[in-house]
Amino acid sequence: MYAAPFEYHLPTTVAEALGLLEKFGDEAKLLSGSQSLVPLMKLRLATPGHVVDLRKVPGLSGVTESGGTVVIGAMTTHYEVGSSPLVRTKLPMMAEAAGQIGDTQVRNLGTIGGSLAHADPSADWPAVLAALDASVRIASSRGERNVKVEELIVGPLTTVLAPGEILLQVRVPLPAGRYGGAYEKLPHPASRFAIVGAAAEVFLDPGGKVSNSRIALTGIASKVTRAGYVEQALLGKAPDPAAIKSAAARAAQGIEVRADLTGSAEYKANLAAVYTERAVKRAVSRALER
Amino acid sequence: METMFGKSIKRREDPRLVTGKGNFVDDLKIPFTTHAAFVRSPHAHAKIGKIDTAAARKVPGVLAIYTGKDLVAGGVKPIPVGWLLPNIKVPAHYPLAVDKARHMGEPVAVVVAETPYAARDAAELVEVDYDVLPAVPDGADALKRGAPPVHDDAPGNVSFKWSIGDAKATDAAFAKADKVVKQSFRNHRLIPNAIEPRACLASAQPGTGDITLWVTSQNPHVHRLIMAAFVLGIPEHKMRVISPDVGGGFGSKIFIYPEECAAVWASRQLSRPVKWTADRREAFLADAHGRDHHTEAEMALAADGKILGLRVKTVANLGAYLSLFAPAVPTYLYGTLLAGAYTTPAIHCEVTGVFTHTTPVDAYRGAGRPEATYLLERLMDLSAKELGMDPVDIRRKNFIPPDKFPYQTPVALLYDSGNYAGALDKALQIFDYKAFRREQEQARKQGRYLGVGFSTYLEACGLAPSQVAGALGAQAGLYESANVRVHPTGKVSVFTGSHSHGQGHETTFAQVVADELQVPIDDVDIIHGDTGQVPFGMGSYGSRSGPVGAAAIYMSTQKIKEKAKKIAAHLLEANEKDVTHEGGKFFVKGSPDRSKSFFDVSLMAYLAHNLPKGLEPGLEALSFFDPGNFVFPFGTHICVVEVERDTGYVHLRRYVAVDDLGRVINPMIVDGMVHGGIAQGVSQALWEHAEYDENGQLITGSMMNYALPKADELIPIELARTETPTPVNPLGVKGAGETGTIASTAAVANAVMDALSPFGIKHIDMPLTPGRIWEALKGKGA
Numbered sequence A: 001m002y003a004a005p006f007e008y009h010l011p012t013t014v015a016e017a018l019g020l021l022e023k024f025g026d027e028a029k030l031l032s033g034s035q036s037l038v039p040l041m042k043l044r045l046a047t048p049g050h051v052v053d054l055r056k057v058p059g060l061s062g063v064t065e066s067g068g069t070v071v072i073g074a075m076t077t078h079y080e081v082g083s084s085p086l087v088r089t090k091l092p093m094m095a096e097a098a099g100q101i102g103d104t105q106v107r108n109l110g111t112i113g114g115s116l117a118h119a120d121p122s123a124d125w126p127a128v129l130a131a132l133d134a135s136v137r138i139a140s141s142r143g144e145r146n147v148k149v150e151e152l153i154v155g156p157l158t159t160v161l162a163p164g165e166i167l168l169q170v171r172v173p174l175p176a177g178r179y180g181g182a183y184e185k186l187p188h189p190a191s192r193f194a195i196v197g198a199a200a201e202v203f204l205d206p207g208g209k210v211s212n213s214r215i216a217l218t219g220i221a222s223k224v225t226r227a228g229y230v231e232q233a234l235l236g237k238a239p240d241p242a243a244i245k246s247a248a249a250r251a252a253q254g255i256e257v258r259a260d261l262t263g264s265a266e267y268k269a270n271l272a273a274v275y276t277e278r279a280v281k282r283a284v285s286r287a288l289e290r
Numbered sequence B: 001m002e003t004m005f006g007k008s009i010k011r012r013e014d015p016r017l018v019t020g021k022g023n024f025v026d027d028l029k030i031p032f033t034t035h036a037a038f039v040r041s042p043h044a045h046a047k048i049g050k051i052d053t054a055a056a057r058k059v060p061g062v063l064a065i066y067t068g069k070d071l072v073a074g075g076v077k078p079i080p081v082g083w084l085l086p087n088i089k090v091p092a093h094y095p096l097a098v099d100k101a102r103h104m105g106e107p108v109a110v111v112v113a114e115t116p117y118a119a120r121d122a123a124e125l126v127e128v129d130y131d132v133l134p135a136v137p138d139g140a141d142a143l144k145r146g147a148p149p150v151h152d153d154a155p156g157n158v159s160f161k162w163s164i165g166d167a168k169a170t171d172a173a174f175a176k177a178d179k180v181v182k183q184s185f186r187n188h189r190l191i192p193n194a195i196e197p198r199a200c201l202a203s204a205q206p207g208t209g210d211i212t213l214w215v216t217s218q219n220p221h222v223h224r225l226i227m228a229a230f231v232l233g234i235p236e237h238k239m240r241v242i243s244p245d246v247g248g249g250f251g252s253k254i255f256i257y258p259e260e261c262a263a264v265w266a267s268r269q270l271s272r273p274v275k276w277t278a279d280r281r282e283a284f285l286a287d288a289h290g291r292d293h294h295t296e297a298e299m300a301l302a303a304d305g306k307i308l309g310l311r312v313k314t315v316a317n318l319g320a321y322l323s324l325f326a327p328a329v330p331t332y333l334y335g336t337l338l339a340g341a342y343t344t345p346a347i348h349c350e351v352t353g354v355f356t357h358t359t360p361v362d363a364y365r366g367a368g369r370p371e372a373t374y375l376l377e378r379l380m381d382l383s384a385k386e387l388g389m390d391p392v393d394i395r396r397k398n399f400i401p402p403d404k405f406p407y408q409t410p411v412a413l414l415y416d417s418g419n420y421a422g423a424l425d426k427a428l429q430i431f432d433y434k435a436f437r438r439e440q441e442q443a444r445k446q447g448r449y450l451g452v453g454f455s456t457y458l459e460a461c462g463l464a465p466s467q468v469a470g471a472l473g474a475q476a477g478l479y480e481s482a483n484v485r486v487h488p489t490g491k492v493s494v495f496t497g498s499h500s501h502g503q504g505h506e507t508t509f510a511q512v513v514a515d516e517l518q519v520p521i522d523d524v525d526i527i528h529g530d531t532g533q534v535p536f537g538m539g540s541y542g543s544r545s546g547p548v549g550a551a552a553i554y555m556s557t558q559k560i561k562e563k564a565k566k567i568a569a570h571l572l573e574a575n576e577k578d579v580t581h582e583g584g585k586f587f588v589k590g591s592p593d594r595s596k597s598f599f600d601v602s603l604m605a606y607l608a609h610n611l612p613k614g615l616e617p618g619l620e621a622l623s624f625f626d627p628g629n630f631v632f633p634f635g636t637h638i639c640v641v642e643v644e645r646d647t648g649y650v651h652l653r654r655y656v657a658v659d660d661l662g663r664v665i666n667p668m669i670v671d672g673m674v675h676g677g678i679a680q681g682v683s684q685a686l687w688e689h690a691e692y693d694e695n696g697q698l699i700t701g702s703m704m705n706y707a708l709p710k711a712d713e714l715i716p717i718e719l720a721r722t723e724t725p726t727p728v729n730p731l732g733v734k735g736a737g738e739t740g741t742i743a744s745t746a747a748v749a750n751a752v753m754d755a756l757s758p759f760g761i762k763h764i765d766m767p768l769t770p771g772r773i774w775e776a777l778k779g780k781g782a
């Protein structure tokens, strides 16, 4: 597999990288962990004239906490996210998801920012980060802006990122109160991407009823989608198994489910319900432990 | 000296292979090498119009671009077929498509350039005018009236109609049956995916007219013979084919492919070496695929479970062209296996080989035998269900008893030996069947669905004998060669016609030689894969390296021993009859203190200063072993699964395999082969699936959607063996390379159907993906 000719750039500051993007416009592609872009280039499905590698730009990776927000650099690898003590203790659902991405090699190279920018409709991070109400920080030569993960991704392999923009960080607000999160995934037997992935973050009130929940699904639609009917159905309920099951049954309601080689739309809607039920159950039991 | 036979010594080739010191075709560097890239048809079926190479030729570094027409004009002949059947249609298969492209990925032109990048860049710029035609990718559809024709000279898309067995006797058996169990089976298409993609490096020497081809081949002599004598018209003695380290094949590297023919031709045109290495995408599109049958099968039974007859009608999808051994796979390697381990008195099997607009199909690990075993073992379970019998009991009822060997089946094979109940007993002992049925019962009450599947398989392998194969249509012999050369210092080089591409010959073959010649194993080298060094041999496939290849080596060692003893007796001034060969020494029985070492004897063989009168100098022996029959491994595999009711997901819970492979040279290597085979067979049952859309586009053409088995999805496999040595070869060994694949697919499928039986589900076609199982379960209650 031999990629088409391209020019390779290795900037050492964000400003320099932005300058290169400005200069080459549509012709340029950022390179992060290379796990999605390089396969496309080898197949010549992507033929960027200029590749701007972010590897040497300092400050783009690592996990830190500041003012109730966990800040994860865009270039942080899946492995680094999953093994961060901060993530493991405060956001166990993220560690859980990180460990299920692809294989060891992919986790050691692929990055959280690259995954969001790539916006594969079966990727794991979008669901987990949507359930956690995360946003991303984006830089361009005109300044910086924050966008919610749910608004970042608009369709298969499409985001609101403009050609001159760089995703800098992922910002996850630390949940407060009695909360628990869980991620449940049925991996594709070939790629390990999610046939379905359900991320659930559940909050309980002092009486043990659901005071709020955020549930997001990947793999079943053209982009990450919130299971709004499930969230509604859970609200104010005691989360016993029967209540969870009947709420989760509505997981795919209102979602345009895609059929693919793994099964019919009906089957995938069923998977959404089953995996939502499993995720909510575990999220609740984590919340109850708090 | 320690006996090596039966010892699990570590693979001698592994330190080299696992530390990156292997020498694969793509690793070879020779000066002035050029690189080839192929322009491939994106369409399954299209007329080829004008091919415009003007833009491509302008890419810096491009040396030449050849099309199918160029090759034909240059005298290149079609790639032949190595196994012919009566009235078979063999349409011309040129290395580059000439008038029409007939499958997605078929090579249409080749670009040769100074670098692989330039070659690929230029290939992208070759403009081919395609007139796209309707395509038919499915074998059953290809037989329908009005289906798009693949070849003008194969009306109705039929390549051959073949049958075996006695139709009348089978009809009679069905007429008197108490029960007839019928099922249609789809044995879906697979893609081999050896870890090393195919590669070749062709180097023509303009000075001498010699040509060397390094190629990923399982049978370098066959490659040379066919390319030289049939495709390119090169005198055979001017061509040398070398297959250095080869990273797996599973059958896919037996065949002569268009790419290496084009590379040899281009090298002769340019007087430069030409190299090509497939990328994974090309491997998916252009390596011969496996399986792909539509089958209607029915079994006639007496009320007590005794099988009276079996009728099988199969449509075998052969792809767009006949690959080298394609006709043999769904016929002689399939229909002949339908007796399995059972006494079925009447069998009739009809096979229609059809052309479709897909990648050619040929032998893939097991080749025909997994297809036969799958339908037979599924029918055993379906029949047991119908008759209310236990799947174990129906098998016992029909096993050929151990005192009935040699046993003639109604489908041509003569089984030499076997003890099928013995293997089943041992497997049941390990498994504890009663306890499982109790656990299954309990689990069902909790809404958990466990199932057990049996496969009491039989395989025919060690492909031989030449005369029989010839009578059945093989265009080649099926013996194996060995030349054992003892050097003056007593070190030994073994030149074998077998080829190792993962099997561990450098270890197992050396174990046999070390024992026979009583030399340290480190003094023995195994050399294979080079027509310039090795006598004409047939290579490795059909689990033949042990039963045929190692047996040929054994023959040579006997000749060496005989001559060595003569020399030793002469040096000891003793009668040859009184000399023994023990502990690495020759001495007169009873007086081991006066001895000659293997070194002494070897040295004298070459010094020739003092040899028995009339004895030629040297110590070297050539043998060709052509066994009298196949060998017949057999065994019992038991698989336990749990199926999730709400998703259809199949969890593997337990896997027990008891195999009878005859005598085992290296148990660890054999365990590894069985493990790998089972992984592949499980994978067909649950995961792997080559799918074409209705236009003939391969939609599972990459590792992103074609699911190979992964270590973490498999479970520990519990292995055991029984040992019934075969009388067919002097070592008593049977083949071990394919049993796992042949046995396991049916065991898994039977287990899943057993798990689903509370829902009244009898059969689901493979692969048994969660989606398919869930659809079958929809609306059904336990």
Ligand SMILES: Cc1cc2nc3c(=O)[nH]c(=O)nc-3n(C[C@H](O)[C@H](O)[C@H](O)COP(=O)(O)OP(=O)(O)OC[C@H]3O[C@@H](n4cnc5c(N)ncnc54)[C@H](O)[C@@H]3O)c2cc1C
Binding pocket: A029, A030, A031, A032, A033, A034, A035, A036, A037, A038, A039, A054, A074, A075, A100, A101, A102, A103, A106, A109, A110, A111, A112, A113, A114, A115, A116, A117, A118, A120, A122, A123, A124, A125, A161, A165, A166, A167, A168, A191, A192, A193, A194
């Ligand atoms: C075998 C395999 C299995 C996989 N399995 C899974 C799985 O199970 N689940 C899953 O979620 N993913 C999976 N992936 C995808 C993997 O997670 C990738 O790492 C991820 O999609 C892309 O991240 P990357 O860092 O490699 O990005 P790259 O490939 O380097 O880039 C991807 C895209 O993002 C853009 N980009 C990168 N960084 C930035 C930035 N800072 N700002 C703006 N744009 C940017 C690039 O221009 C490019 O378009 C798998 C990949 C492989 C190869």
